[in-house]
Amino acid sequence: MTTTPAARTDPLTVEVVDLIGSVVARYHQEYEQAAARHALTGAQARILSLLSVEPLPMRRIARAMKCEPSNVTGIIDRLEARGLVERRPDPADRRVKLAAPTREGARTARSLRDSLDFAREPLAGLSRQERLLLRGLLRRMLGEDAG
Amino acid sequence: MTTTPAARTDPLTVEVVDLIGSVVARYHQEYEQAAARHALTGAQARILSLLSVEPLPMRRIARAMKCEPSNVTGIIDRLEARGLVERRPDPADRRVKLAAPTREGARTARSLRDSLDFAREPLAGLSRQERLLLRGLLRRMLGEDAG
DNA sequence: TATTGTTATACTCTATAACTATA
DNA sequence: TATAGTTATAGAGTATAACAATA
Structure with missing residues (x-):
């Protein structure tokens, strides 16, 4: 799929594209700030929010975050060290570890979500x-x- | 300014908020990929695009990027090492260094912009x-x- | 004195590759 | 043999603090 040359120069389209870029930048900035207020990095906040919906295997987290599984190890390590997440064995497959929020982690995720206005x-x-x-x-x- | 409780639970609003989050994630992902196709990181691409509009003092770049000036030093170092940006003295203030794209840097910025469809x-x-x-x-x- | 840019330091995120334990 | 998770490593972005040159 390609954009027509006209769409690249139409002033209204160009303006809307720029506005979308600004919204994206603003959204990211606000998300990082909200995370920081909870002493979390953006990546930690995203993963904690993800797990608050449903506990997930490390591998699935990596897929959702579009990053390598090795990165998830470190991020979960730090969340676990702070008592916000725990690793549970998967009864069905002893290779798998399920990452799940603790009660405090769930509370933090809720607070984070509420602050994203x-x-x-x-x-x-x-x-x-x-x-x-x-x-x-x-x-x-x-x-x-x-x- | 505060959001009413109703806005937090209205299904349509919740869905639209989630969609905005998805668009933001998608936009960022595509931007990073476009940058990577030019062998640039996201931060490098953003600064190069910024300078392609107008050369700027290091301090002004930091303000635009909403980061500390010390970070800009490293990013400009890497762009300069690749011949995409150069540091020029400011005739009006010898403390200031103006970062400006080279001809190749300007070409890269143009190509990057065109690839953001x-x-x-x-x-x-x-x-x-x-x-x-x-x-x-x-x-x-x-x-x-x-x- | 204040400001500009830099350096030094430490932490987090990131990808790659090699390793272990299971399947 | 394939997969899940981890470790080791290196590069990049980030903030903080201290510094030299200039205003």
């Missing part, structure tokens, strides 16, 4: 129709043809 | 009205009341 605030001012349109656009940007 | 492609399928609405929403997300 950046993306939520502006949406509160949108009509339902606008939100539906936005949802459709975002889905298209992600290539989710279904829905 | 991710955000542009889906926009090509939107009507002008949709793009205008999206622009308004993105501006609101960034707190730009004007416009």
Whole structure:
């Protein structure tokens, strides 16, 4: 798939593309700050949030984070040292270790989630129709043809 | 500014917030890949793009990147070692060093910019009205009341 | 005195490769 | 033999603190 030359020069499109870049930068910045308020790095916060949905094998975490499994070892090490995550054996496969949040880890993940208001605030001012349109656009940007 | 409890649980809002998170993750991933295709890290690519608009003092780069000036020294060192950036004296203030892209650096920045089609492609399928609405929403997300 | 850029240091994230224990 | 997780290693980004040159 290629973009037409016109799309690269249309002023409105260029402006929207730049705005998307700014939103991405802003979102990342706010996420890092929220993580820092909980004394977590961005990567630690992302993994803790991931595990708060469901405990996962190390390998699956690496896939979700799109990084090498060896990195996950270190990040889980640090989360475990702080008592936020624990490693459990998998009864079905003794090679596997399941990473799961502790009670304190779950509490931290919840607090972190609640503090991520950046993306939520502006949406509160949108009509339902606008939100539906936005949802459709975002889905298209992600290539989710279904829905 | 605080989000109402309702906005935190409204299913549509929650879904849109999650989609925004996905778009941000995707955008970052694609940016890193585009940088890697040019043998650059994300930070190197961002600074090179920044300088391709206008040469800047080290201190100003740090402000734009929202990082400490000491970090910029190392990143510019690596870009300079590869012949993509050069340090020039500032005639007006001998303490200042201006970082500027070389001819090859400018070419690399251009190529990098052209390869960032991710955000542009889906926009090509939107009507002008949709793009205008999206622009308004993105501006609101960034707190730009004007416009 | 204050500012600009740098150096030194320490920590985290990252990929690669080699290792272990299981399957 | 293949897979899950780990270790070892090296490079890059990050913040902090201390420093030299200049304002």
